[in-house]
Amino acid sequence: MTHPLLAIDRLSIAFTQQGETRTVVSDLSLQVEAGETLALVGESGSGKTVSALSILRLLPSPPVSWPEGDIRFHGQSLLHADEHTLRGIRGNRIAMIFQEPMVSLNPLHTLEKQLYEVLSLHRGMRREAARGEIITCLDRVGIRNAARRLADYPHQLSGGERQRVMIAMALLTRPELLIADEPTTALDVSVQAQILKLLRELRQELNMGLLFITHNLSIVRKLADNVAVMQNGRCVEQNRATTLFAAPAHPYTQRLLNSEPSGDPVPLPAENTPLLEVDDLCVEFPVxxxxxxxxxxxxxxxxxxxxxxxxxxxxxxxxESGSGKSTTGMALLRLIASKGRILFDGKPLNGLSRKQLLPVRHRIQVVFQDPNSSLNPRLNVLQIIEEGLRVHQPTLSVQEREKQVIAVMQEVGLDAEMRHRYPAAFSGGQRQRIAIARALILKPELIILDEPTSSLDRTVQAQILTLLKSLQEKHRLAYIFISHDLHVVRSLCHQVIVLRQGEVIEQGECRRVFSEPQQDYTRQLLTLS
Structure with a gap:
């Protein structure tokens, strides 16, 4: 009797905290065959990542337990396997690409050292032989000048480049099963297409099974053989990809398929006095x-x-990732040095000292791409959101600060009763709302949003976009919206700048650029999106 490569059979997952047990996944059954791709989709907090981490038992037990069901690899139980058996499987026969590369990569080690460690441990390769394979793999995942980047540390790479390194690290072991948790979230559409092509090639070369967790349904349509849809810890629909997209049976699946970003930007106010003027901005780093x-x-x-x-x-x-988008945002915030002229409300920001910049800081806020990294896990939500008030309005009393926190949480659609909880207790979409509330509480005039919806599923993404538009209209906020998702940009932005390797490829009114792109690169981005 032949067994499937991976079989999850009626699995339940529970968390026990302070004597209370809460079931987060119930009665989950999935199968992945060799050479097959199963896409696992659903809203943030639906149990996708918890289920994937349970396959390799990467969750601490306690507080995590699996009261019912089993997970089998080639017919062998993984839930009941000993640590020695699991060590032989983890990273070797089953590899995993994690969602947050900055958390997964060691900030103290170079790329070469971290990638060599994989080949040394799992394939017994010596450094010289490993170096050639590392460079080849980095080239395949789209790292430019791979040989020159081996001595770089993770902080020297863009978010998309770090994700590509994580993909290379997982593929170096040539696994039988690859678990990919949102592996293309931080990637632009051109690199996304390259990674999907690579995954298809490797699936054929190695007869590799692929469990692909994502919220991007256009990727699922291109890559998956089968699709499982999760909601509130349960699999509500499972079918062949072609059948599911043609005739979704469950109402939630139908809602997911109808949640593409749409609509027009908020109408512009009549006043057209510039708030921010940037002239010949240049950023360079010493070699x-x-x-x-x-x-x-x-x-x-x-x-x-x-x-x-x-x-x-x-x-x-x-x-594309590495084109200078986030670097531009950091330069405008005066967090890194730059050349050129930056005027905010008619006043130059260049050359101001840290003390001189402080009165301007509350007027320009930022929402970072990864709320998991930007929210302090040791502070509760009340402390996180009120932190800016402590700096910029130190005369406020404890009660006044808490009152403002409650008001801003309600404004961004968060339950204010949850303000004493910590970030780990919230879903990805809720954490992004916390980050927006932290920026909004200081009543800024300009918010720089660095990929604020990239890690969110389509339904939550639509909610965040609606929230951003309503806040913009209510407070006359100006946004600089950094993104690789052109559908989102089209829905939110009035003007657009297309960057490639730090240079402006195309710039202008958003509707014109999207309907009549002048440059081949812009046309390529629009074709792939």
């Missing part, structure tokens, strides 16, 4: 070599970027 680490060159990552932004207006910055 150091030799024993004394002398500067021998400069790497220009943003080149001659110019634009103006009015109150109530949204500007989209789009382009």
């Amino acid at each position: 150091r070599k030799g024993l004394l680490r002398r500067v021998v060159d400069h790497n220009r990552v943003v080149k001659n970027l110019s634009f103006s932004l009015c109150p109530g207006e949204a500007l989209g910055l789009v382009g």
